[in-house]
Amino acid sequence: MNTQSTIYLDYASTTPVDPRVASKMMEFLTPDGEFGNPASRSHRYGWKADEAVEEARSHVANLVNCDPREIVWTSGATEADNLAIKGVARFYKSKGNHIITSKIEHKAVLDPCRQLEREGFEVTYLDPDEGGIISPEAIKSAMRDTTILVSIMHIHNELGTLNDLEAIGNITRKAGVFFHVDAAQSTGKVDIDLSSLPVDLMSFSAHKTYGPKGIGALFVRRKPRVRIEALIHGGGHERGMRAGTLPTHQIVGMGEAFKIAKEQMKEDHEKIKAFHTKFLKEAMKIEHAYINGDVDNKVPNILNISFNFVEGESLIMGLKDIAVSSGSACTSASLEPSYVLRALGRKDELAHSSIRFSFGRFTNEEDIDKTLSILHNVVERLRELSPLWEMHLDGVDLDTVQWNTH
């Protein structure tokens, strides 16, 4: 299959590695490169690798304005989320057993919370508002004397919506509760200043920001200090928080990707914002298209739209030359529509017909134009095939129909 002819609009799922990042990574693999184990203290191979790891750590810290000593390498944002949530819960269990999160978090947050429930913790899963935002007031009212942790994501992976970290953090600080943020979608998209944000733990991923897969990091604040129980033991790497030989090339890749993100954030943002404006304007010319998530409070690189009367998976199949993802889980083993869109109060049929378009550094104007043209065409054709569209045109209110389910 020639994937090059397929337009890639799924950057929120993963990004290609920036060629500048890939060539830097190559310097840390082969016999003529710096392949050493960063933990080797007795020779220059180790020293050089360690130097590279620490330089990368500084690049990551620099992008989010924290101390490099507050960055712990992990295998990705999923591990960082696990380490933060389970790590804090297990370390501070004598102080309390209650955790607050939301119903629309990534599974990397929800599943560790479910695991902690099995271990005896209590978890409150907050509803978002209809725009996909978690209100700070809702967090305030969910607080108990036993609450030890709040975990809320920054940019939503399906919707692109932004939560107000400062407002939430002010509440958690006041209550003496730790605040963890999954920021896998944030780096290189919006400014993050951890020197002023009241956030205690933050998860990062390299592969959403033009770095390699298999590497991420957890920010663990030093002042005020947060302590976590490690998940992986075996050598005391990363100040005892995460054992295992550091993958130098992966780490260097993440560092380089984050360094480039810092330099290029503005440029990337301007370009993608223009694409977003155009895409939104043209896509919304399609009748009965609905944006999912608060359009006034989101990043421009993610755009989630439901096209009523057509089903999401068939739309994706129709858009075969465009790589996008469906909110509808009809593509996976479960036949449930997106739990995220359900939590927003979207009707099932709209939840079944959502598509996430996500743009990135290597998207160009031609990709946008071509996608819009194909999109208009395929939606029209699928509606011609849709009995629901026909009923709608005949003036039937679909909500009043008695469906013959089986």
Added chain:
Amino acid sequence: MAYSKKVVDKFENTLNNPKAFNVGSFDPSELNIGTGMVGAPACGDVMKLQIKCEPQGNSHVITDVKFKTYGCGSAIASSSELVEMLMGKTLEEAKEIKNKEIVDALELPPIKIHCSVLAEDSIKEAIENYESKQ
């Protein structure tokens, strides 16, 4: 999940050439038309199948079929496959069609078997509707 080439081809052909693949509608109030509609938007698929029949000897023969389907790619492919099977069949023969034939013809993956069940339900309902008018 990867679909078989058969599902993909059937889906694409139907999408790109709806008339040739019997996409459309008959007037459901006509006496020689039987309409079956099954599924629900909330479940992600709705199939509407219509058969046009005429008496022939002791039986009735399906002379034309139209359908519309809202659903995933395999739901659309399953309806389209069923429509082809129905052409020229007597109602007795049509009643004998089992979802397994659609599964086999399209090589449907296990989690998409329900699409073929829905297709089987749609023809049963269309025949019932037609017979109730006779």
